[in-house]
Amino acid sequence: MKRRLSYIMMVMLSAGVLISCNQEIIQDNSYGYLGLKMDNDPSSDFIVKSGTADNLVFAVDVINASGQSVAKVEDHRTVTTENPIRLQIGYYDVVASNGKDLNAAFDNPFYRGVKNVRIYPDKINTVNLTCTLANTIFSVEFPEEFEEYFDVYEVSVTNGTGNPLVLSNSPAAGNTLEAGFDSKAYFAPTGTLTWNLYLKNIEGGEYRHTVTYSDVKARQHYHLKFNLGEDVTAEGAFVVKVTLDNTMDESSHELILDFDNRLLPSVSANDEFAAESGEPVNIPVGNTISKVLEFSTPAGVQSLRVAHDNVVLEESGLPRSVELVGTSAADISSVGVLVSQMMGTKAVSAGAQGVLMDITGFVSKLPVGRYEVDFTVIDVKGHYDVFELVLEVISDVDAEAVAAYTGWACFAKLEGRYFSPEVPEGMTFQYRKASEAEWTEINPAEVQVNSASLRYTTIVFGLAPSTQYVFRAVSAEDKETKEITFSTAAYATIHNLNFDSWSDSDKYPNASGYDIWDSANSSGAAVTTKPVSEAVSGKAARLESVKAMGMMAAGNIFTGQFAGLAGLGAKLDWGTPFSGRPIALRGYYKYSPMTIDMAKAPYTDMKGKMDQSQIVVFLTDWTSQFRINTSSKEFVDLDNDPGIIALGQLNSSDTDAGYVKFTLPLVYRDATRIPNYLVIAAASSRYGDYFTGGVGSVLYIDEFELVYDPAELTTDEYNKVFSRVSPF
Numbered sequence: 001m002k003r004r005l006s007y008i009m010m011v012m013l014s015a016g017v018l019i020s021c022n023q024e025i026i027q028d029n030s031y032g033y034l035g036l037k038m039d040n041d042p043s044s045d046f047i048v049k050s051g052t053a054d055n056l057v058f059a060v061d062v063i064n065a066s067g068q069s070v071a072k073v074e075d076h077r078t079v080t081t082e083n084p085i086r087l088q089i090g091y092y093d094v095v096a097s098n099g100k101d102l103n104a105a106f107d108n109p110f111y112r113g114v115k116n117v118r119i120y121p122d123k124i125n126t127v128n129l130t131c132t133l134a135n136t137i138f139s140v141e142f143p144e145e146f147e148e149y150f151d152v153y154e155v156s157v158t159n160g161t162g163n164p165l166v167l168s169n170s171p172a173a174g175n176t177l178e179a180g181f182d183s184k185a186y187f188a189p190t191g192t193l194t195w196n197l198y199l200k201n202i203e204g205g206e207y208r209h210t211v212t213y214s215d216v217k218a219r220q221h222y223h224l225k226f227n228l229g230e231d232v233t234a235e236g237a238f239v240v241k242v243t244l245d246n247t248m249d250e251s252s253h254e255l256i257l258d259f260d261n262r263l264l265p266s267v268s269a270n271d272e273f274a275a276e277s278g279e280p281v282n283i284p285v286g287n288t289i290s291k292v293l294e295f296s297t298p299a300g301v302q303s304l305r306v307a308h309d310n311v312v313l314e315e316s317g318l319p320r321s322v323e324l325v326g327t328s329a330a331d332i333s334s335v336g337v338l339v340s341q342m343m344g345t346k347a348v349s350a351g352a353q354g355v356l357m358d359i360t361g362f363v364s365k366l367p368v369g370r371y372e373v374d375f376t377v378i379d380v381k382g383h384y385d386v387f388e389l390v391l392e393v394i395s396d397v398d399a400e401a402v403a404a405y406t407g408w409a410c411f412a413k414l415e416g417r418y419f420s421p422e423v424p425e426g427m428t429f430q431y432r433k434a435s436e437a438e439w440t441e442i443n444p445a446e447v448q449v450n451s452a453s454l455r456y457t458t459i460v461f462g463l464a465p466s467t468q469y470v471f472r473a474v475s476a477e478d479k480e481t482k483e484i485t486f487s488t489a490a491y492a493t494i495h496n497l498n499f500d501s502w503s504d505s506d507k508y509p510n511a512s513g514y515d516i517w518d519s520a521n522s523s524g525a526a527v528t529t530k531p532v533s534e535a536v537s538g539k540a541a542r543l544e545s546v547k548a549m550g551m552m553a554a555g556n557i558f559t560g561q562f563a564g565l566a567g568l569g570a571k572l573d574w575g576t577p578f579s580g581r582p583i584a585l586r587g588y589y590k591y592s593p594m595t596i597d598m599a600k601a602p603y604t605d606m607k608g609k610m611d612q613s614q615i616v617v618f619l620t621d622w623t624s625q626f627r628i629n630t631s632s633k634e635f636v637d638l639d640n641d642p643g644i645i646a647l648g649q650l651n652s653s654d655t656d657a658g659y660v661k662f663t664l665p666l667v668y669r670d671a672t673r674i675p676n677y678l679v680i681a682a683a684s685s686r687y688g689d690y691f692t693g694g695v696g697s698v699l700y701i702d703e704f705e706l707v708y709d710p711a712e713l714t715t716d717e718y719n720k721v722f723s724r725v726s727p728f
Contacts, residue, residue, distance in 0.1 A: 033084035267387035398424035404486035416473035426476030492580025528555035540702035552598035554688020569630030575677035594694030611694035
């Protein structure tokens with residue numbers, strides 16, 4: 001007790017120090033202390049008797065009213081009245097546990113206890129915490145005599161979640177899900193417990209039996225004890241009587257195991273079908289040759305279940321699992337169209353000794369692909385047979401078209417598939433305009449084959465924009481195959497790309513009625529952008545860097561609108577509505593640079609260097625125009641703006657005696673998004689936005705156009721367009 005008082009006094013002294021440093025802190029006795037004592041409950045064998053089992057160590061977790069863990073202790077024995085847990089006053093849940101909290105495991109008891117406590121100011125509250133078994137236990141017992149009759153005898157058990165645990169006479173080494181009969185299976189209680197008995201006698205006969213318990217709770221032990229009854233031999237049938245002793249509910253019943261293989265259920269296919277369980281059967285798509293499965297159940301059918309794990313079958317109307325015994329004809333029709341095709345209008349009655357299932361219509365409706373469907377038949381004695389129907393529905397041709405991937409104006413990706421293990425000779429594609437009859441065949445050498453998926457693709461160039469096409473897969477043997485239609489995208493352009501149209505005052509690069517182009521300096525004291533007849537054709541735009549009001553002003557032009565002055569700078573709304581997907585900008589420019597003689601931060605180090613012109617083009621999916629403010633240095637981040645889909649830049653310091661033709665590839669960053677805006681901008685000084693450049697630098701631009709056809713690009717230019725992403 002003296003030690004405890006010393007501890008409390010030390011805490012109070014610490015509080016006094018805090019008060020001397022900050023007068024706003026008030027001593028409020030807001031802390032108390034928690035001690036632990038682990039009790040036992042003699043009413044149950046599965047409750048931890050911590051008072052006598054000192055080797056059991058419990059982890060302790062203290063949870064506050066908000067559900068947060070505020071204290072954790074790995075060993076409950078370290079928490080005593082002399083060494084309590086310090087907590088703020090209030091209510092807490094104290095949780096103690098021993099072992100691993102697993103869903104299912106062998107020999108893994110998990111004990112847990114919870115108690116709510118209240119912590120009072122400056123007091124120790126010692127909580128008496130009882131920990132009990134949090135699992136359900138399952139165990140089995142077989143007599144040694146089973147070895148004389150059975151090669152395999154085992155029981156698998158599950159609580160409905162996760163993998164079952166198997167108690168077996170021959171558990172697999174290293175498999176944590178299997179154990180011998182000396183082990184116990186521990187489960188998290190879920191309310192149910194299902195066990196499956198499997199026996200295989202020395203003659204090869206098999207038997208299965210399933211039982212499910214409900215209202216299963218923690219601290220219940222389900223122990224199954226199997227005993228052999230009298231051996232009986234009759235008419236070649238081997239019969240074993242097994243007594244099941246279930247100590248949980250103190251009841252017993254007898255199971256008669258009949259291993260007469262002549263009476264077991266079986267499944268077979270008609271001669272025309274000739275299908276073997278588990279063996280793939282090749283079926284041409286649409287084939288209507290008779291396909292009948294016969295289920296023989298001499299003892300009477302109890303269950304006939306159809307199951308699969310195929311998305312195509314499910315989407316076509318066949319549930320992942322469906323029971324047919326006891327289901328009426330009307331119910332069969334409501335379950336799914338494929339079930340109706342299997343069964344017609346017939347329902348399967350419980351106790352029937354034979355069932356015929358005509359699956360001809362079902363198979364004839366399946367598209368090309370591989371399908372695995374299990375048919376499980378169980379008789380009234382619990383005997384069963386499974387027929388694994390494996391169908392390879394193949395095309396009656398070597399290859400067929402699958403899909404066309406478009407989105408571009410002049411090229412598309414074609415995909416097909418083939419059906420033989422080897423690539424068919426001459427396998428390729430043919431395509432044509434939908435309005436024409438003549439086919440164009442692609443060189444087979446231009447086809448890329450994926451042997452793993454039996455798919456093949458190619459990219460076809462030279463297509464016309466806004467045009468509907470048809471393509472098909474062909475081989476040396478097959479030409480008349482399935483046809484698929486696709487359409488190319490449209491060309492899109494903007495007004496006055498050739499810079500021939502200007503306002504009446506020659507200050508704005510737009511004809512009357514258009515609002516596409518503008519300049520940041522098309523009015524006022526320094527008109528640095530204007531039309532000239534010194535052009536490749538018609539008129540051209542002349543951009544000059546000048547000194548105006550003591551500042552450097554670069555000649556510039558851009559798609560968008562001038563939005564007004566901002567101090568000594570300007571506000572510009574960049575971008576014009578646009579939804580096309582060009583792959584390059586082509587045009588002409590001529591440049592006469594001067595040495596940079598005016599510079600502002602952050603480009604003061606550029607002074608004395610040769611000026612550069614700039615032409616930039618990019619596509620964006622912005623939801624509105626981008627507001628540039630040259631005074632506050634608000635510009636588009638060309639490298640990182642997430643709205644930019646594709647970008648091309650041309651910077652030059654060359655002195656050009658005449659016009660230079662250029663092709664500027666648009667480097668795509670995303671080939672799936674559709675643009676909302678197109679930005680084209682040019683400036684006589686690259687850093688004019690920062691009032692940096694050479695006074696007298698002059699840039700001429702003329703005859704711009706958007707390029708859509710890869711045939712108009714060099715190989716290097718096309719590769720640059722899709723250097724970051726694939727076009728499809």
